[in-house]
Structures are given as structure tokens and as C-alpha cells.
Amino acid sequence: MNQPTFAAEDSLPRVPLPTLADSAARFVRWCAPLLTEAELATTEAAVADVLRPGGAGVVLNDALIAYNDTPGVASWLDEFWPSRYLGRRDRIALNANFIFLFREDTPLASSAQAGQAEQAAALIGAAVDYKLALDEQRIPPVTQRGTPLSMWQNEYLFSETRIPGAVQDTVRKPYSEEWPGPSDARHIVVFYRGNIFRMDVIGPDGAPYAFDDLVDGLRAVIKGGTRPAATDTAVGHLTTKARAEWASSREALRTEPANVAAFDVIETALFTVVLEDFAPRDELHACDQLLHGDSANRYFDKSVSLLVFADGQAGINIEHCGLDGTTVLSFVDALLERSVADHAETSGARAQGLPPVEPVEFVLDSAARADIAAAGADFARYAADTATQIVSFNDFGTSDAKKLGISPDAFAQLAYQLAHRRSKGITGATYESIATRQYRGGRTEAMRVITPEMVAFVDAMLDEAVNDDDKTTAARTAAAAHVQRAKECQAGQAPEQHLWELQWIQRRRGAELGVADEQIALFDSPGWTIMRDDYLSTSSAPSQYIRYFGFGSTSPKCIGIAYVLLPDRWNIYLATPKSVAGEMRSFADHLRDAVTELRTLLAPVEA
Known part of the structure; x- marks a missing residue:
């Protein structure tokens, strides 16, 4: 019997925390090839100051050591990752999200009938199969040369949504204090021509809908979205804004109870499916559309968005805060390496008729519409500039x-x-x-x-x-x-994340540690700025x-x-x-x- 998905997490070795002296010395070696003699000398002086006994660098590193030794802390990077990913204030669309364009001859694609709805239904059924297996921890841990790897990122695959914040974003997800255990959601959100639809993919008794049922549901979405949504009503545009600006827009929309309910549908959905009404000209065009495309037909804050073009070509867009490429590759491989019938058998999918499909609508005043239209136009310009x-x-x-x-x-x-x-x-x-x-x-x-x-x-x-x-x-x-x-x-x-975390600790706890106002020359040094x-x-x-x-x-x-x-x-x-x-x-x-x-x-x- 396979080892449960998360069984190895607590027994894995902890991320080593290098000594400050080791990271400082390695940092100098790493940046030196990029620097002039004068720049290197300036950097070396700044590094020496970081190592000064009683100085801010040592105080911050001592705090990091103490944090690393705190019971319940898995890694000294536990606060680094949220600061790095959720703390970024620019737009994540195109700047942070990443994409994969799938091959067209995979076992999954080859076993599905030709057509957009069929290819999308195959992906949905495979993803639901993975979700149910993950719920029961039947996904075996990935191994590397016989050693199990951390699987915690799988908790971010389903029903995870990044929530914009004024200072730092947060995450809405299962496997959390607010939402213990795996997601109990039974629906996905489907975008078509800027229209948003909720579609159930798991029946009331927990059995997934059969492939033909999903195809019928997607055809109902396409029929219901025949008329493109007006540009100033497509809320997905807002997910392209800089994070603090998006947070302000979201809060303004949430003053209307109907919008709170609409956000809830999107944010709790297992994942997003994007149906495009065109076939890409070539592979480059397909990649570009996966990366940005028409933001009216996207919700970039969802962890997983499966995109299917009119000719059945498909790919994925990933929100990066909790998911790295290796985890997503394992997920994608699991979807694509088996046939529709194989996934249906292991998931227990069965015919249940047409899945419930209903539009997700927001109540928008003139200010909201202007905000949405402006965000869409701004992102279109930004994407065109790439x-x-x-x-x-x-x-x-x-x-x-x-x-x-x-x-x-x-x-x-x-x-x-x-x-x-x-x-x-x-x-x-x-x-x-x-x-x-x-x-x-x-x-x-x-x-x-x-x-x-x-x-x-x-x-x-x-x-x-x-x-x-x-x-x-x-x-x-x-x-x-x-x-x-x-x-x-x-x-x-490696030195960079260690030293970078000291900078984050100063921002988070500088006043508490008595070093809030102490300028650390390292972070303005030529080595730090040029190497990065x-x-x-x-x-x-x-x-x-x-x-x-x-x-x-x-x-x-x-x-x-x-x-x-x-x-x-x-x-x-x-x-x-x-x-x-x-x-x-x-x-x-x-x-x-x-x-x-x-x-x-x-x-x-x-x-």
C-alpha cells in the first residue's frame, strides 16, 4: 500500500539555517563576478558591518535563530514565503503567475472526443479524480532518488484563492484554521466570453459527474454565454490590478451582499475553467493567451485555472503564492497520463444528468463599472507591451x-x-x-x-x-x-534568502528588536542590488x-x-x-x- 500523501511531512529534515558568517562569505563570492573592484570593496565593507557584534545584522539573525527554534515552526522560511509572495504589491497577472501549454497527444486528450467541451470535460474529470484521491491521501508522496519530497503544496491546488490586501495579501484555502480539512466544495467556476458560471462537478452524494454529464454542463455554459459580457462588468479585470488597488476595489464591491455571495462562489470553487472562443494561431499565440489573454475571461487569483481553446488545445495558469512548478507538474502529469475512462473508474464518476449550472453575477454601480473598464484597458496595454x-x-x-x-x-x-x-x-x-x-x-x-x-x-x-x-x-x-x-x-x-529574510524581519519586528531605524548598508550595496x-x-x-x-x-x-x-x-x-x-x-x-x-x-x- 502506498504511503499516505502527507505522511512524510513531519519526518523530513528541516531546511538548514546557515550561520550568518557563512551566508555573508558566500554572498560576497556570488556577487563578486558582477562587480568592479570599487563596487566589491563597498560591498565587502557593508557585509562586514552586518557581522558587527551587537549590530542590526546580528540582532536580526539572532531573532531568526530563535524563531527557527520555536516549537511548531517547520522552517526558518515559514514567514519568508508569505512575505515574498503575498507581500508583493505589483500585479501578479503576467508578473508572477506561470503557465504550461499541454501536448495534444496525451493519453487524456487522446481518449476524449474531439471538441472544446469534450477536452475541458476530460480535464475536469481528471482534476476531480485527483482531488478526491488527495482528500483520502491516496496520492503517494513524490520521491527523488528514493527520498520522499514535501507534499504540503498540494493543499493549495483546490479551492485556494489569493485575497488582495492593503499591506499584504492573504490566502483563503482549505487545510486551514478557518477551513479545516480538505475542501468540501462541489463546484467549479467556468468563464466564457467574460461571463461567469458556477457548475457542479461532484454530485450531492459525493460522486463525481460522468464525462458526458460534464460535456453537457459545459455546452450549457457556452450556450448561456453566447453574448460576450460587457467589458465594464467583467470582474476578472480587477484581478490584474496592483494588489493594494485591487484590495480597495474588492472591499468597495463587498458592501453589496450579492457581491459577497458572488465572491464566495468564486473563491471556494475547486478551480477555474476558462473556455476561449477562438483557436490560437500557433504555439506562441497559445502560450501568450495562457499567460495573459483577455482578462475579462480570467480570475488570476485562483490557484488553478485550466484553459481550453476552441480547437481543444489546453493549458494551465497558476497563481504562484502556494504552488511551485514541481508540484504543478506532478499534478498535471497525473491528469494527462491516464485516459478519461481510467479517471472515471478511480473517482467513482457516474451518470447523474445535467450538472447544476448557474450564472455568477455582480451588482455594479457606475463607479465599479468604470473601475473594471479602466483595469481591463490598463492590463491590455501592459500585456501588449510584453x-x-x-x-x-x-x-x-x-x-x-x-x-x-x-x-x-x-x-x-x-x-x-x-x-x-x-x-x-x-x-x-x-x-x-x-x-x-x-x-x-x-x-x-x-x-x-x-x-x-x-x-x-x-x-x-x-x-x-x-x-x-x-x-x-x-x-x-x-x-x-x-x-x-x-x-x-x-x-x-545559499545566501540570498537568508539575508533577505533579515531584511523582512527588520520590517516586521524592527521596533520590537530595537533596530527599526538602523540602516543596514548591505541592502543598498552594489553587490545586493546588482546580483539581484x-x-x-x-x-x-x-x-x-x-x-x-x-x-x-x-x-x-x-x-x-x-x-x-x-x-x-x-x-x-x-x-x-x-x-x-x-x-x-x-x-x-x-x-x-x-x-x-x-x-x-x-x-x-x-x-
Whole structure:
């Protein structure tokens, strides 16, 4: 019998808390390749001040140690994650949410009939099957090399909604004090042409509706939403606003009791299904629509939104505060790897007739309508100001990298750095997300890709005086350094989140600790600001059922690089502000060349 889903949580090792001296020293090493001598000297002085006995840095770190030792605290990062994700004040639509575009030939899609309603019904039935299995803890813990990984993020998959706040957002979810245990909701929310519908997917006795029932329910939604909702009535637009502004709008709407009930339907829904009334032009268009699309037909605060286009192509949009890519990939794989009939059998789905379907309507005055229309127009402009591109290598994947004797991820990062220098003429700060779910409450660690060895590799590649043997040595040395740094991150030996949490503690508890007014030079130092000002933000999502993974850029000059690197292919989605679109396209061109060049350089010499 499989181990219960959450059985291993309390026995997992805790996230290590490095000493302040270790994090300080590692931080200096990590930022040094990006700094001038003067900038490094300034940063070193700031780091020394953080370590000063009795200084604010030590006081804050002592508070963090005490918190980590508090009974009931799973990790010293327990308060960091809400601060980082729920504390952000900009819009989450396009800036934080991420997407996957599904393959069209998955077992689930292939077993469903052709058509939008059929493909959407297949996804709904599979998701409900997963939900019921999760309720009974029949989802076995994911393992990595035989070690179980943390599964707590699964609590955020169903009936979770991010609630905007004036200072920091909150989360409405099951498995909480306010809502103990799994969600008891039996409905989802379906969007079509900006119209919102509640649709039951689980019957009164707890049995899921059969596939044909769900198809009929979705057809009823499509018929009921034939007329597009007026732009100034589509409340989904408001979820694209900066968080404090959205919080104000939501509170204004909630003065009307009918709106409180409407929000309740949306916020407690198991998940959201978005039906689009068009077929995407191509894969890039599909990814773009998954990432932003028409915000009248979205509710970006829901943890899971399954999107199905008119031609049956599908994907997912994820709200990031409680869900990372690895958890969502496991969920998506579980949905897509089995047929409609298999899911129906394990869930106990049975024919019950047409599921209840009813519109979700808000009472809106002129001020609310103006607010909604303005939010929609503003987000449309924001989305239009984002440039995207896909790059695909159908003849290269992890198998090919391994034949070259190099870590596949290191190969990818070497190619990114070479292409970036050639396209922009500089080496810039680069982020890579490293999963740390082997720890209790683990999420991700922030890896900084630029090592001295990486810089030396790019220098060698651009120096015509360097021969191929030396270039090969530089490439393999940089790859080894990359792998070593990734291992440090996986082992909880990365400096950034540790130091960043000290900054958050000062904001939260500075007055209590007597350091509210003490300026900490580290957080204004060149090392801190330059190392974290990303030119490239990278993350991978390996799944055979995913065509593309995508997210937006993180700064006005950043290129977001979301990649699916599999044994036989490598698909990349790039996103950047339109003001630097030319540089992104140059990067894409140079990336193709860099991959070809590296493959030739690293190829074994024929005997």
C-alpha cells in the first residue's frame, strides 16, 4: 500500500539555517563576478558591518535563530514565503503567475472526443479524480532518488484563492484554521466570453459527474454565454490590478451582499475553467493567451485555472503564492497520463444528468463599472507591451547533453550566457530556481548562475586567440562549477534568502528588536542590488506532457527564460518588455548558434 500523501511531512529534515558568517562569505563570492573592484570593496565593507557584534545584522539573525527554534515552526522560511509572495504589491497577472501549454497527444486528450467541451470535460474529470484521491491521501508522496519530497503544496491546488490586501495579501484555502480539512466544495467556476458560471462537478452524494454529464454542463455554459459580457462588468479585470488597488476595489464591491455571495462562489470553487472562443494561431499565440489573454475571461487569483481553446488545445495558469512548478507538474502529469475512462473508474464518476449550472453575477454601480473598464484597458496595454518568442530544439535534449559528457542544465545555462553576452555585450545577473522539496516545507532556493568560471568560459568563447581545446576546458570547468553551486542550493547553502529574510524581519519586528531605524548598508550595496537585478530569469519544467512552460520577465531589462528540457527536445519560451524586444530576438538568434557551437566543441573526438 502506498504511503499516505502527507505522511512524510513531519519526518523530513528541516531546511538548514546557515550561520550568518557563512551566508555573508558566500554572498560576497556570488556577487563578486558582477562587480568592479570599487563596487566589491563597498560591498565587502557593508557585509562586514552586518557581522558587527551587537549590530542590526546580528540582532536580526539572532531573532531568526530563535524563531527557527520555536516549537511548531517547520522552517526558518515559514514567514519568508508569505512575505515574498503575498507581500508583493505589483500585479501578479503576467508578473508572477506561470503557465504550461499541454501536448495534444496525451493519453487524456487522446481518449476524449474531439471538441472544446469534450477536452475541458476530460480535464475536469481528471482534476476531480485527483482531488478526491488527495482528500483520502491516496496520492503517494513524490520521491527523488528514493527520498520522499514535501507534499504540503498540494493543499493549495483546490479551492485556494489569493485575497488582495492593503499591506499584504492573504490566502483563503482549505487545510486551514478557518477551513479545516480538505475542501468540501462541489463546484467549479467556468468563464466564457467574460461571463461567469458556477457548475457542479461532484454530485450531492459525493460522486463525481460522468464525462458526458460534464460535456453537457459545459455546452450549457457556452450556450448561456453566447453574448460576450460587457467589458465594464467583467470582474476578472480587477484581478490584474496592483494588489493594494485591487484590495480597495474588492472591499468597495463587498458592501453589496450579492457581491459577497458572488465572491464566495468564486473563491471556494475547486478551480477555474476558462473556455476561449477562438483557436490560437500557433504555439506562441497559445502560450501568450495562457499567460495573459483577455482578462475579462480570467480570475488570476485562483490557484488553478485550466484553459481550453476552441480547437481543444489546453493549458494551465497558476497563481504562484502556494504552488511551485514541481508540484504543478506532478499534478498535471497525473491528469494527462491516464485516459478519461481510467479517471472515471478511480473517482467513482457516474451518470447523474445535467450538472447544476448557474450564472455568477455582480451588482455594479457606475463607479465599479468604470473601475473594471479602466483595469481591463490598463492590463491590455501592459500585456501588449510584453514581447515573447519561442525557441525550439527538436534535435537536442538531455540525452544528447549526457552523450557530450555534460550536465544538461549546465549545458543550457552555458548556452544562455554565451548568447546573452553576444546579444547585449555584457554579463548580467542570472537567476535559476532550484527545488528544495526534500526539506520540510521546502520550496525553492535562489541560485545565482554567474560564477568566475562562467565568466571565464564566455570570455574564452569570444576570444579568437583561444584554441578549441582551451575553450572545451573552460566549458567543462564552468559546467562543473554550475553543478557544484546547484548542489549547494539543494543543500540549503545559499545566501540570498537568508539575508533577505533579515531584511523582512527588520520590517516586521524592527521596533520590537530595537533596530527599526538602523540602516543596514548591505541592502543598498552594489553587490545586493546588482546580483539581484536580473538580466535573465530562468527556470525549467521537465514533463513529457508539456509543450511549453512560461512566465513573464521580472524587470524592465530582464528576459524570462522558461524551458522544457527533455531527453529528445528543448522548448523555450522567452518574455521581455517590448522596449528591449530587439535584444530578446538577438538573444534567440545567438542561442541557436551557441547550441550548435557547444555541441561541436564538446563532441567526442573520433578515434
